[in-house]
Amino acid sequence: MRLLGILAVTAIVPVIAGWPDVSRRQASATITVDVTKKFQTMDGFGFAEAFQRANVIVNLPAQQQQEVLDLLFNATSGAGATILRIGIGSSPDSSSDHMNSIQPKNPGGPNASPKYIWDGKDSGQVFVAKEAYARGVRTFYANAWSAPGYMKTNENENNGGYLCGVTGQTCSSGDWKQAFANYLVQYIKFYQSEGINITHLGFLNEPEFAPSYAGMLSSGTQAASFIKVLSPTLAAANLSSVGINCCDSEGWGNQGTMTSQLESAVVESLLSTITSHAYTSGPNSPVNTIKREWQTENADLNGAWQTKWYSNGGAGEGMRWASHIHFAIVNANCSAYLYWIGLQTGATNSKLISVSGSTYSVSKRLWAFAQFARGARPGAVRVGTSGGSFSTSAYLNADGTLSVLVLNTGSSASAVSIGTKGFNGPKATAWVTDNTRDYAAMSAGWKGGVVNRTVPSRAMVSFILSP
Numbered sequence: 001m002r003l004l005g006i007l008a009v010t011a012i013v014p015v016i017a018g019w020p021d022v023s024r025r026q027a028s029a030t031i032t033v034d035v036t037k038k039f040q041t042m043d044g045f046g047f048a049e050a051f052q053r054a055n056v057i058v059n060l061p062a063q064q065q066q067e068v069l070d071l072l073f074n075a076t077s078g079a080g081a082t083i084l085r086i087g088i089g090s091s092p093d094s095s096s097d098h099m100n101s102i103q104p105k106n107p108g109g110p111n112a113s114p115k116y117i118w119d120g121k122d123s124g125q126v127f128v129a130k131e132a133y134a135r136g137v138r139t140f141y142a143n144a145w146s147a148p149g150y151m152k153t154n155e156n157e158n159n160g161g162y163l164c165g166v167t168g169q170t171c172s173s174g175d176w177k178q179a180f181a182n183y184l185v186q187y188i189k190f191y192q193s194e195g196i197n198i199t200h201l202g203f204l205n206e207p208e209f210a211p212s213y214a215g216m217l218s219s220g221t222q223a224a225s226f227i228k229v230l231s232p233t234l235a236a237a238n239l240s241s242v243g244i245n246c247c248d249s250e251g252w253g254n255q256g257t258m259t260s261q262l263e264s265a266v267v268e269s270l271l272s273t274i275t276s277h278a279y280t281s282g283p284n285s286p287v288n289t290i291k292r293e294w295q296t297e298n299a300d301l302n303g304a305w306q307t308k309w310y311s312n313g314g315a316g317e318g319m320r321w322a323s324h325i326h327f328a329i330v331n332a333n334c335s336a337y338l339y340w341i342g343l344q345t346g347a348t349n350s351k352l353i354s355v356s357g358s359t360y361s362v363s364k365r366l367w368a369f370a371q372f373a374r375g376a377r378p379g380a381v382r383v384g385t386s387g388g389s390f391s392t393s394a395y396l397n398a399d400g401t402l403s404v405l406v407l408n409t410g411s412s413a414s415a416v417s418i419g420t421k422g423f424n425g426p427k428a429t430a431w432v433t434d435n436t437r438d439y440a441a442m443s444a445g446w447k448g449g450v451v452n453r454t455v456p457s458r459a460m461v462s463f464i465l466s467p
């Protein structure tokens, strides 16, 4: 997805998957967390700063720049995002919001010696990646929207077109699969030279969609024919640890179809993660795969800028996004959830923080992400919960802490008692976001190994239990 200013390039109806019944009320609830019942391992939460959105951060005055970076990535004072999605450029220039290519000119065919160039900036994303790294981020998902135009059937990075040489697509210029794989490896090496290890690599964005901006069409079968080249190319460059992600479809439905095609082509074992956006259909149930699943892009693209946690249940409200994230993890087995943009200019909810000149405005969507990103750190294992009709999930973190995230979308406060099975913890803290608080400390009501506390109405509370 890419939106220019406030203009929506595509008309996409946001999905209201699993929005809970707000009329559900209760006076008290008992929740049991069973640490012996294990589900998926979590990779984290984040967003992109692609299409030169990163330059908005680069161009802020020093003080505001550090403030927004802390809001986005700092796990002590901000959202504590743990994944940055980086756009791999395909543009021959940097005009408008184009992401410039590391090989803007055709070197003379797929077998010619490559002519890569590196400007050390990558549309502002190198700066943001380094600042994210300084705040603890270790998961960097580099994702190409398109190959450079000269590698494609339509000889253009825009308006769809296929990579020359994938199943059923031949070009007079030759087969560019290997050259594109080399290009992606070189991109990873450029980031390595900047001190950033790319951990995940994707080569498609919404491959069922031919927008007027950078994009590349592909079926799952065609993606598989490229993965068979990309995987050994990464290995030959000693980059087998970089996981291949596929396919960032527009929605869960199409990603399911593409995943079946990847399985039929026997490339599933070469992948790290099945990735999908949530625009045309949402993460209501798991994709049929043995691999991890990430929801890699979703946003309220068109709604007018909304900073509230709750007002009338509108598409941009923070509480609504807390629900989206909860259901993607619990119902669809997601190990990661990414918003579209972290920070950007403009008047819509397509970002978490909006910038105008040197001032910025923070939405409660950012604090919805904070409740999850600070509670479920990378490597956390989701564990079982039962009881209560809140949206509850729990995570056993690598540092031994147990986070119990309780989202009360109801209009009444509710007493809650949280007990654990298989976990002994003498200490607990609690953190709340609602209309007036942003991940604010509150008493956890911890006594005798049980949380005994009131969860406010329309609020999300993270109880963090320490062993």
Ligand SMILES: *[C@@H]1O[C@H](CO)[C@@H](O)[C@H](O)[C@H]1NC(C)=O
Pocket: 070, 074, 075, 076, 077, 134, 135
């Ligand atoms: C994160 O925020 C805390 C609290 O404001 C601050 O002390 C710390 O320096 C920040 N961390 C980084 C890496 O900027």
Ligand SMILES: *[C@@H]1O[C@H](CO)[C@@H](O)[C@H](O)[C@H]1NC(C)=O
Pocket: 195, 196, 197
């Ligand atoms: C990047 O990965 C290499 C190889 O695994 C490792 O030696 C290096 O320390 C990593 N660098 C950073 C900045 O994490």
Ligand SMILES: *[C@@H]1O[C@H](CO)[C@@H](O)[C@H](O)[C@H]1NC(C)=O
Pocket: 236, 237, 238
């Ligand atoms: C990969 O690593 C091996 C063993 O460390 C080394 O011999 C080889 O030169 C490396 N290859 C590349 C392309 O870096």
Ligand SMILES: *[C@@H]1O[C@H](CO)[C@@H](O)[C@H](O)[C@H]1NC(C)=O
Pocket: 040, 041, 286, 287, 289, 290, 291, 292, 293, 333, 335
């Ligand atoms: C959930 O994802 C994990 C991989 O992260 C997989 O092993 C497991 O089978 C999936 N569970 C379901 C119900 O799809």
Ligand SMILES: *[C@@H]1O[C@H](CO)[C@@H](O)[C@H](O)[C@H]1NC(C)=O
Pocket: 417, 452, 453
């Ligand atoms: C929970 O706290 C309330 C009042 O704060 C108290 O009346 C109740 O007995 C406590 N319940 C448990 C199980 O400790």
